Amino acid sequence: MSLRTGFYFNPIYLQHNTGNHPENAGRLQFLVEAMEKNPALADLLRVEAGKAELAQVSSIHDTDYIASVEQACEQGLPYLGTMDCQISEKTYEVALHATGAVLEAAMKIADQQLDNAFCAVRPPGHHAEIDEAMGFCYFNNVAVAAEFLVREYGYQRILIFDFDVHHGNGTQHTFEERPDVFFSSIHQDPRTCYPGTGFHSEKGRGDGIGTTLNCPMPPFSGDDEYLQAFSSTLLPRFEAYRPDFIILSAGFDAHRDDPLAQENLTVRGFNHMLEGIKQLAYRHAGGRILSVLEGGYDYEALAHSIQSHLEILLEDPQ
Ligand SMILES: [Zn+2]
Structure with missing residues (x-):
């Protein structure tokens, strides 16, 4: 028996048109085509979710900022803030749909209609600050979902584990003063990699001291170095x-x-870290894991990694 694993994808995500930018629609197009030929994923519960409501997005983001994203798209501007953040006519709508999928998956897991879920969404979210687009990100999907789970379901200890190679600055800054959301990121050493934050010395502020945990890794670290850091520094x-x-x-x-x-x-x-997280989830969180796509820019590596991730999410731990 497989677990009830939700797979959230909506073709509208392909309409955030960024041309030859590394974060482009081809990433997801290649993935969904590869998945069609993979019988191991037949049990996934596939969902096309709608968009987030403004009130939900504004639980994290500044309302003026949200309006500026909408206006920039309407006006046909080529990018928002920096050239990293390319936009097209549909970017605002697509970004709302990405956040909407993550919210719906969070709700379905909290309501025990799903055991876990993976959201194959774009644009990604973890660099998005409360009032600023950064690093290909407009709305911080995981931050909106964590806030929703705290407000609507009363969760008190949400762990956000970010294993994207870049530090999740937006998520960290959103929750760094709060003990109810623990943000941890493993990423390439910020002295050598975008966005230049995520040093080990960043441990939270005020009431949130101790619930931010950064684990920068030297460039060219491989599986062994990552797994050593994961099991000795992060998991405990x-x-x-x-x-x-x-x-x-x-x-x-x-x-x-x-x-x-x-x-x-x-x-x-990647698989080894997810297996450790899954065991942790079954020890403490009733198995609840909401996994949300951020980066990954080599089509084949991304499709292979995600399919393997999905197979592990589907596995019944019994
Ligand atoms: Zn990244």
Whole structure:
């Protein structure tokens, strides 16, 4: 028996048109075509979700900022803020749909209609700050979902684990003063990699001191180095926190074939971390894992990594 694993994808995500930018529609197009030929994923519960409501997005983002994203798209501007953040006519609508899928998946898991879920969404979200688009990200999908789970369901210890090769600055800054959301990121050393934050010394502020945990990795680290850091530095802290819900900012750009960074992970390394997270989820969080796509820019490496991730999510732990 497989678990009830939701797979959230909506073809509208392909309409955030970025041309030859590394974060382009081809990433998801290649993935869904590869998945059609994979019988191991037949049991996934496939969902096309609608868009988030403004009130939900504005639980994290500044309303003026949200309006500025909408206006920039309407006016046909080529990018928002920096040239990293290309936009097209539909970007605002697509970004609302991406956040909407993550919210719906969070709700279905909290309501026990799903055991876990993976959201194959774009644009990604973890660099988006409260009032600023950054690093291909407009709305912070995982941050909106975590806030929703706290407000609507009363979760008190949400763990967000971000294994994208880039530091999840937006998510960290959103929750760094709060003990009810533990943000942890493993990423390439910020002295060598975008966005230049995520040092080990960033441990939270005020009431949130101790619930931010950064694990920068030297460039060219492989599976062994990552797994050593994951099991000796990260897992014991997650275990001590006893999360009641786990959200993954699942970026696969630490893969050795990825063109944007210099880490050397293989699918084995990603799988090993997910297996550790899954065991943690069953010890403390009733198995609840909401996994949300962030980066990953080599089509084949991304499709292979995600399919393997989905197979592990589907596995019944009994
Ligand atoms: Zn990334």
